[in-house]
Amino acid sequence: MLFMVQMTVNLPQDMPAGTxxxxxxxxxxxxxxxxxxxxxxxxxxxxxxxKNVSIFDVGSNEELHELLSGLPLFxxxxxxxxxxxxxxxxx
Amino acid sequence: MLFMVQMTVNLPQDMPAGTxxxxxxxxxxxxxxxxxxxxxxxxxxxxxxxKNVSIFDVGSNEELHELLSGLPLFxxxxxxxxxxxxxxxxx
Amino acid sequence: MLFMVQMTVNLPQDMPAGTxxxxxxxxxxxxxxxxxxxxxxxxxxxxxxxKNVSIFDVGSNEELHELLSGLPLFxxxxxxxxxxxxxxxxx
Amino acid sequence: MLFMVQMTVNLPQDMPAGTxxxxxxxxxxxxxxxxxxxxxxxxxxxxxxxKNVSIFDVGSNEELHELLSGLPLFxxxxxxxxxxxxxxxxx
Amino acid sequence: MLFMVQMTVNLPQDMPAGTxxxxxxxxxxxxxxxxxxxxxxxxxxxxxxxKNVSIFDVGSNEELHELLSGLPLFxxxxxxxxxxxxxxxxx
Amino acid sequence: MLFMVQMTVNLPQDMPAGTxxxxxxxxxxxxxxxxxxxxxxxxxxxxxxxKNVSIFDVGSNEELHELLSGLPLFxxxxxxxxxxxxxxxxx
Amino acid sequence: MLFMVQMTVNLPQDMPAGTxxxxxxxxxxxxxxxxxxxxxxxxxxxxxxxKNVSIFDVGSNEELHELLSGLPLFxxxxxxxxxxxxxxxxx
Amino acid sequence: MLFMVQMTVNLPQDMPAGTxxxxxxxxxxxxxxxxxxxxxxxxxxxxxxxKNVSIFDVGSNEELHELLSGLPLFxxxxxxxxxxxxxxxxx
Amino acid sequence: MLFMVQMTVNLPQDMPAGTxxxxxxxxxxxxxxxxxxxxxxxxxxxxxxxKNVSIFDVGSNEELHELLSGLPLFxxxxxxxxxxxxxxxxx
Amino acid sequence: MLFMVQMTVNLPQDMPAGTxxxxxxxxxxxxxxxxxxxxxxxxxxxxxxxKNVSIFDVGSNEELHELLSGLPLFxxxxxxxxxxxxxxxxx
Numbered sequence: 033m034l035f036m037v038q039m040t041v042n043l044p045q046d047m048p049a050g051t052x053x054x055x056x057x058x059x060x061x062x063x064x065x066x067x068x069x070x071x072x073x074x075x076x077x078x079x080x081x082x083k084n085v086s087i088f089d090v091g092s093n094e095e096l097h098e099l100l101s102g103l104p105l106f107x108x109x110x111x112x113x114x115x116x117x118x119x120x121x122x123x
Numbered sequence: 124m125l126f127m128v129q130m131t132v133n134l135p136q137d138m139p140a141g142t143x144x145x146x147x148x149x150x151x152x153x154x155x156x157x158x159x160x161x162x163x164x165x166x167x168x169x170x171x172x173x174k175n176v177s178i179f180d181v182g183s184n185e186e187l188h189e190l191l192s193g194l195p196l197f198x199x200x201x202x203x204x205x206x207x208x209x210x211x212x213x214x
Numbered sequence: 215m216l217f218m219v220q221m222t223v224n225l226p227q228d229m230p231a232g233t234x235x236x237x238x239x240x241x242x243x244x245x246x247x248x249x250x251x252x253x254x255x256x257x258x259x260x261x262x263x264x265k266n267v268s269i270f271d272v273g274s275n276e277e278l279h280e281l282l283s284g285l286p287l288f289x290x291x292x293x294x295x296x297x298x299x300x301x302x303x304x305x
Numbered sequence: 306m307l308f309m310v311q312m313t314v315n316l317p318q319d320m321p322a323g324t325x326x327x328x329x330x331x332x333x334x335x336x337x338x339x340x341x342x343x344x345x346x347x348x349x350x351x352x353x354x355x356k357n358v359s360i361f362d363v364g365s366n367e368e369l370h371e372l373l374s375g376l377p378l379f380x381x382x383x384x385x386x387x388x389x390x391x392x393x394x395x396x
Numbered sequence: 397m398l399f400m401v402q403m404t405v406n407l408p409q410d411m412p413a414g415t416x417x418x419x420x421x422x423x424x425x426x427x428x429x430x431x432x433x434x435x436x437x438x439x440x441x442x443x444x445x446x447k448n449v450s451i452f453d454v455g456s457n458e459e460l461h462e463l464l465s466g467l468p469l470f471x472x473x474x475x476x477x478x479x480x481x482x483x484x485x486x487x
Numbered sequence: 488m489l490f491m492v493q494m495t496v497n498l499p500q501d502m503p504a505g506t507x508x509x510x511x512x513x514x515x516x517x518x519x520x521x522x523x524x525x526x527x528x529x530x531x532x533x534x535x536x537x538k539n540v541s542i543f544d545v546g547s548n549e550e551l552h553e554l555l556s557g558l559p560l561f562x563x564x565x566x567x568x569x570x571x572x573x574x575x576x577x578x
Numbered sequence: 579m580l581f582m583v584q585m586t587v588n589l590p591q592d593m594p595a596g597t598x599x600x601x602x603x604x605x606x607x608x609x610x611x612x613x614x615x616x617x618x619x620x621x622x623x624x625x626x627x628x629k630n631v632s633i634f635d636v637g638s639n640e641e642l643h644e645l646l647s648g649l650p651l652f653x654x655x656x657x658x659x660x661x662x663x664x665x666x667x668x669x
Numbered sequence: 670m671l672f673m674v675q676m677t678v679n680l681p682q683d684m685p686a687g688t689x690x691x692x693x694x695x696x697x698x699x700x701x702x703x704x705x706x707x708x709x710x711x712x713x714x715x716x717x718x719x720k721n722v723s724i725f726d727v728g729s730n731e732e733l734h735e736l737l738s739g740l741p742l743f744x745x746x747x748x749x750x751x752x753x754x755x756x757x758x759x760x
Numbered sequence: 761m762l763f764m765v766q767m768t769v770n771l772p773q774d775m776p777a778g779t780x781x782x783x784x785x786x787x788x789x790x791x792x793x794x795x796x797x798x799x800x801x802x803x804x805x806x807x808x809x810x811k812n813v814s815i816f817d818v819g820s821n822e823e824l825h826e827l828l829s830g831l832p833l834f835x836x837x838x839x840x841x842x843x844x845x846x847x848x849x850x851x
Numbered sequence: 852m853l854f855m856v857q858m859t860v861n862l863p864q865d866m867p868a869g870t871x872x873x874x875x876x877x878x879x880x881x882x883x884x885x886x887x888x889x890x891x892x893x894x895x896x897x898x899x900x901x902k903n904v905s906i907f908d909v910g911s912n913e914e915l916h917e918l919l920s921g922l923p924l925f926x927x928x929x930x931x932x933x934x935x936x937x938x939x940x941x942x
Contacts, residue, residue, distance in 0.1 A: 037353060044318055067213070076208065077210040078206075079205075079208055079915050080206075080915065087165075093299045094299040096297070096352050100352070113354075114169060115171075116170065117276045119167055119168040121158075136226055170275050170295050171279060171295040172295075184934045185936040185937060191716070191717040202718060206932055208913045208916045227472075246396050249395070250396060259461060261388040261477050298350065298352065301357055303337060306456050306458075367482060369535065370535060374535075384536060386536075390461045400540055409590055424576045438542075439574045440489060440571035441573065443639050443659050444658070448574055479533070480531035480540060481532050483531055485522075488638050488639050548581075549663045551663075555807070566808040571639060572639045591744065610851050621849060622762060622845065623844065624842060625750050626733065626734060626748040630847055661806070662804035663805050664804070667788045671895060672821075711906075712941050715935060716935065722855055731761075731845040752898040758878070758879045824899065825896060828898070836864075
């Protein structure tokens, strides 16, 4: 079951560089594990912004919320979720 | 080069059913030809709306505009285009 | 799997009264059949507006889109869909 | 008398973890007492957000304001209230 | 129980003048009957707009919806409803 | 001459409790003096928000600005002002 | 007493040219009479739009509404009104 | 003196094809004459939309308004104007 | 050449009172010098807000930017600029 | 390949003047190097705002993102990107 998820990152400008680097490293590891599992099949950077457009493929709303709220950057992100389904013209 | 394209369809409510069906048939054929060519790798329906989220893979802005403005439903759609690029966490 | 669905109805002001009545009668029948099936457990009127707030309980995004796009009033409604899940404080 | 209430939580990012945990514990207790009383019949988490959609069943506007302004998280929330009533198609 | 109701009127520009006059006459009569009953204690015109700000005093959400949806101009109005209660500084 | 004034309070979350209490006490006193004078005939709390809807009855724009900018909470409020006049259907 | 009034004109695209010309001629005459009377001291065109920014100098909200609702183009305009007063830095 | 002008075209969907073609031909001729004169140094199509971003170089606000309001498509366009000046980092 | 300029002031709430007073004094002096020169012919306070509506009369966009960016309160203001020209109905 | 990029700068008000000056000096140098290379052919200041409108001419979305995210002011800017292409009326 597919969802488009748009995430915008807003790190506090007074966060120490080391803290930010550590969170981003954990975020990358977390994201790549989900990508490898097939639950996060697409992630793209929006040009010029600290923002991504992602596609998630999960079994339920609950699973999606669990994955998103576990993101190390979750407390610093604005997230919007759009449920998707098969388009009648898709081949 | 990737772009997210969001298309919302607004057919006039007084368009004859036959005309609408004919335009939609041409739209489907046009879309599927581009999907097969690899230029329109993803198209999803937004749940509950007459709207899609698509990913285009084109060589230039010009090519993207040519493809979009050639859509049979183009005169009846609101379209927004978001340039994408590789995310540093993508595997 | 739960979704909040908000539907605002915009009937064309020049639609003949008989046509409107016929569509609304079919909408009511369609809605009540889904309510009885358990897939549409809640529907409330928003005070002062031709709008409802509903809760759907479906097995997938695809099923929700199929149910919503089958609404007799679908061509005349603005619909927004919000995926829900269990709240950690819910009893 | 039913109201849809949407609550978005914005905890200050510099709030000590202990303080946040204590407020959330009180919030949970407060919410569950109201759920048990029948005044807060539904609470759902919005997927991907620190936000809930709730239904309140109260005797008056005054009572609703008293319940909401007593929430331990009230100073940290954006709240919107939508009055609801019975839908003519509800079974 | 008090509610602020804001009503903006959008009459179709091709409505015959006689029809418009007849609807407005019925609206005035309907409004004045409710004002006399005490259920619609205040109605003010917003300067420069075809819009009013009103205060309703009703027993329930249901009663408010019944009153508003019975307005002769209801099909031609955008309405927003804001639940009010006593202010702690009110004398 | 009537104006609707909507005031939303945003106290800084790090304001000491004593300071906040002192400002609110002065605000209440200031508001009640104006209510008694007849210049502030209505003040209602918006349910679920730290916001009020008020009606002012003043002799001029200048007088209204003087009254509003003298509010002890003025530096912490978003204020919007809507000029009102008699509605032709008012009894 | 000063007010900024912003008026945007939306003539229906199917209005006959003769009708439009006649309304505009009456609008011009009406506006110029008010300008000469001192009640409409400023009117400027917004560059690139069918819109004006105006300053009115009137004795009351009622008088302003009477002047604005009497504009021959009133049924075709979006109007917003902003109450002004003397600025403390004005010379 | 430079201005960014953004123009969005909204032709009525029931405009006869011949009328639309004739207006567009005049628009093109009008635009190209201004481009050759140096007053309209840049015009770009926004990808996926019936919209352009343009730069005008004119002697005054009045001249810009005269040029824009003379566009054959002016009655069918939404136009926004942004005054520009030299950037301190421009080479 | 005329421009409407709308300025909203947002002083940081932790700015020392003495600093604020000093900046406002310089702002007043700066504004009054420009008013006397004829370049800032009108400045009005928006009722109930820390905001002004002004008219500037300058020779070029560059001059306007130089005047505005030199305002002592410039770092603390949201500014929007609207180019104006003579209205065809102005007397 | 052309893109319009709009950048709004929001420096924290508590940033030391020396830090701000140093970042701006690096920003200017960075911008001018790109202007000289032909990749940033236009940069204009928006009158009255700490904002620019720019045109970039790059080979790909990736290149544009790399250039923008390398701006010394990038952490302090809101950026929006609009893909452009040749206008059919351009000479």
